Amino acid sequence: MINVVIIGAGNVAAHLYQNITAADGLEVLQVYNRTAEHLSFVKDLKKRCTRLEDLEKADLYLIAVKDEAIEEIAGILPDFGGLVAHTSGSQPLKTLSKFKNFGVFYPLQTFSKNKEINFRNVPLCLEANSAENLEFLKKAASKLSDKVFEVNSEQRKALHLSAVFVNNFSNHMYALAAEYCKLNGLPFKILQPLIKETAAKIETLPPYSAQTGPALRNDQKTIHDHLEMLEVDQKKIYTILTQSIQKLHGKKL
Amino acid sequence: MINVVIIGAGNVAAHLYQNITAADGLEVLQVYNRTAEHLSFVKDLKKRCTRLEDLEKADLYLIAVKDEAIEEIAGILPDFGGLVAHTSGSQPLKTLSKFKNFGVFYPLQTFSKNKEINFRNVPLCLEANSAENLEFLKKAASKLSDKVFEVNSEQRKALHLSAVFVNNFSNHMYALAAEYCKLNGLPFKILQPLIKETAAKIETLPPYSAQTGPALRNDQKTIHDHLEMLEVDQKKIYTILTQSIQKLHGKKL
Structure with missing residues (x-):
């Protein structure tokens, strides 16, 4: 079982929450967002988290915030040792280089608030700072989607x-x-x-x-x-x- | 049963042939085209027609040729009394005004050679020179499609x-x-x-x-x-x- 912490409360975060919750072999541990009211999509109240101090150790931290906010979040997020990946199409891998294990987990799809998306058909574009971390990301991604791609920052x-x-x-x-x-x-x-x-x-x-x-x-x-x-x-x-x-x-x- | 003659042998003509053949209450009487080899999609050999002299009396003549060729075809097509309609999005109704009964039967869809299209979901945009002819076109169109619209030439x-x-x-x-x-x-x-x-x-x-x-x-x-x-x-x-x-x-x- 791979434990996941989701950082963010926008469309991507909400769709990740739904799909990870439904997937075999993956589990949402917590969803973090500063503003509690934006976390209403997290049905399990115990999983809502509004203070960084309350974050727990997980296998995977998925940063699903606006592009402009990734650096800020990366700056204040403690390094628990788990792999930290952002979900942005435009930000380079190195944005997260302060962490020991880091990567990118980019779902190439358009997400809207009121329209469910089944991740099995969403291309997940992966990159990581080591072959081992890439393997781990592939393992996690393949539990969600049938379309897993290795894609470098330029691509x-x-x-x-x-x-x-x-x-x-x-x-x-x-x-x-x-x-x-x-x-x-x-x-x-x-x-x-x-x-x-x-x-x-x-x-x-x-x-x-x-x-x-x-x-x-x-x-x-x-x-x-x-x-x-x-x-x-x-x-x-x-x-x-x-x-x-x-x-x-x-x-x- | 409404008998239909199709004039033309392009993508629209071929898709009309397939869908009219499959529809209840409609029947393809003939498909006309000058060049015999383009009529290979007409499985029933007796229905292939390459000479205007061989055209028969039908309830409906659907002209499915290139926009530029509609006037020419209209000029040489005999008036059998059946309703003559073109299938073009851009040509006005009056292009066919030499006929007693005329109209437009415009399928708003993109057609390719090797991709089947089910007409039930194709909007058919109809116009005719009289209320009676419009009713007849609606009757014919509704045997093919669930999306029948009355649309004037400007629209x-x-x-x-x-x-x-x-x-x-x-x-x-x-x-x-x-x-x-x-x-x-x-x-x-x-x-x-x-x-x-x-x-x-x-x-x-x-x-x-x-x-x-x-x-x-x-x-x-x-x-x-x-x-x-x-x-x-x-x-x-x-x-x-x-x-x-x-x-x-x-x-x-």
Whole structure:
């Protein structure tokens, strides 16, 4: 049994708590956060911890706080000897180098408050300061997820940037379309099957091959009509993305 | 039983053929295309038709050809009296006004050659030249799909443009991420669960509320780090989308 202390009370911490609690071979010992009220997701009251002095010795400490707060927490967290790992996509391993055993445990997924996520399908990207610690992290991670990857700090930064494109920017495409639908008296839900299928498609086709649309066909009439329909900011986005699709596919501009 | 003639042999025609063949109350009478070899998806040889002279009287003619070819086909297709509808998101209803009974039957989905699509979940956007013809189209459409919408030509154009954002542009975000992963020795599949969850999220949350990431948090350090990692074209895309997210969420730029 691997005992885990979770540091933090945000979405990642809450999802870690739920999934570790449900996993065989892992156990949440405590969840630490300065503010008690944010710990309401910790159903077992005995496991809530608001004072560093009350922290116990555990096998694994998972720091799931905002990127900016990791250094501060690392600075004040006592070294109990257990492995201390942060869960950030953008922070380097060395942020935790004050500890004897340290690593990274980055779940590559988007977490929201009211939507359950099953970690079995969440890629866990691991890094550690020694081969032994990496083995230990892999052992813990594989009790949670079927998708365990060894990813170094440079690669993790690249992954985090890729995640901005596929998550933040794609979601913004949905948001712009939702605005546009509203403007035209259309229910956004009419686009939901298309959104779902677009995401599902790339499980069988590489996104390069899945590309369709007026940019790829270089359908100047439709592109022109679309640009006429858009306001200045959206027109810029439409133009730059159309050019980028054409460039990637080696079309003449 | 509603008899249907399909005109065309592309992805939309092939998916219509499969779904109409499988549907109760609908039957494919013929599939027309000038080039015989493109009709290989029509398993029943008797239903393949390569000469306009051989076309038969049917209740419904569905024109599923490229946008540019609709006018030409409409020009040479005899008027048998059955309802003639095109399946395009961008062409107006009036393209078919030479017929007595005409309409639009626009399936709002992305179709690929080797990926089956169940039409029950495909929004069918309908328009017709009379209330009676619209009722007939609704009757036919509801035998295929649970998502039947009445959408006028202007709204359909707006939907088509929205589809470019949620499908073409989102897919391009995936494609850029795939390129970037390759460059950094990372398998693209590591991003697939995130892509799927990003698309699934907006079934329970409006995309505006589902937004996360450095742009929304106005996390200048991460934004700066990301821009440093990108080449000039991708840097422009990152910048314009970051600004657009911040503008939509009313952040100061």
